[in-house]
Amino acid sequence: MAESVAISPRRLEREAAKRRQHRRGQAIAAASTIVVIGGLAAWVLNSPGWPEVRETFFSWSIFKDSFPEVLDGFWLDVKLFVIVEIAVLIVGLTVALTRTSRSPALFPLRLLGTVYVDLFRGFPTIILVALVGFGVPALKLIDPAPEPIVLGGIALTLSYSAYVAEVYRAGIASVHRGQRDAALAIGLTDRQAMRHVILPQAVRRVAPPLLNDFVALQKDVALVSILGPLEAFREAQIIQYETFNFTPLVAAALLYLAVTIPLARVVDRIGGGPEGAVR
């Protein structure tokens, strides 16, 4: 602050009052946090079943023993996530572009796109994973049948592309119509207008919801476990069955959190600080 300018007493007074208000607010927030969180913790820790729960869910020795195997499985999740995510971005965009195109030749594809989105958004992803994972090998079209992990990845791609296509489509629709007019007026074709003018703006706008879908996908890769691949959840389950202890599942949960929480912070930053972000 420039000290050469005389600060009026009224302004000093107002600033002091604001500082007092700020300090009081912080004190209240701290006190209420201690009361609420401390109360909850005391409530759970003093519950009659807590010693048993601690042993079955938070056993340090089982955690140590199971962690390497769960982590091993988790790498499979990460690899699957990255590959499916890239596939989803491409398939989703293709479906969105087909659905927004006006070309009469693409009418059947447009219809197909609509049916596709309605269908694959409309029922639980886990059922789709089961249908593709068990149904496709039964068709015996490809011999030998693809690995379960590949089929699981295809199912996830089909499901998530339907959501992502709608996100893209909303983004395309949100670009002002004057942008298309201006692009056509300088002599661009419809396709060029989409590629150089509309799509770049649309993608920027939908980056936060797209990332949000990434976070959801990162968790849903665990659904392929029903087909048998040894990913983190499956590994954890196997150890759980052997030890009658749920700690391996907690270990798996922590691994998912280690990826999804940083991703969520990236979403927050790109979205410009959403409601509910901890500050």
Added chain:
Amino acid sequence: MSGAPVLEVREVTKAFGEREVLRGIDVTVSEHRALALIGASGSGKSTLLRCIDLLEEIDDGDVFLDGEVITDPGVDPVAVRRKLGLVFQAYNLFPHMTALQNVVLGERRAHGVSKAEAEERGRALLARFGLAGREDDRPDNLSGGQQQRVAIARAFAGAPRALLLDEITSALDPELVGEVLEAVRDLKAEGMTMVIATHEMSFAREVADEVAFLHEGRIVESGPPKKVLEAPEHEDTKRFLRRLLEAGRI
């Protein structure tokens, strides 16, 4: 002095649903001439310009560019638009691109000019409209007047046969109108053929060779600016000009 007709609008009608916006427009703009379209909001000025640039499809009549019909369903609209330039009231610059990228996009993609050549010309064009040094600014870092001058440069970059200017100063703060009109004056001096929809009567008088007064989708009166603006014959024209005068807009 005037050459061959560049734009000819013949008996053009256009309706949006039940609302007839153009009810038989006839107008010709010859090479190097500027036609000013005046009239109240909703009189059809913008629609006429959009129809000429094939952003709207006309219902009846025809538009000719350099003697060739452009409103035939068999005509490729993209090829026609490459020969025309349109400047919008709200600038419609591409917000994700710099000023220079806005100007060169059409040259690069629609006219197939090499990047280096397009950029060289784009810089020269921006400099010509007083925007040297602003090449790398995004539109939202530019004032309204600067944005509209970028938009004029963008429309002019494709070396159009005619420029269509759609109320290009209506969205501007009053103190920024002058710099934009200066750019248009400059193009007129160079011999650019223009159709100018405008509310700026003094500008119409100064730059236009002909003024056409649109009223409810028809050209009620047209002629040299001096005649239409100072000695109008038609009642509707007189009323329109009187209202502008009362509002202090002349």
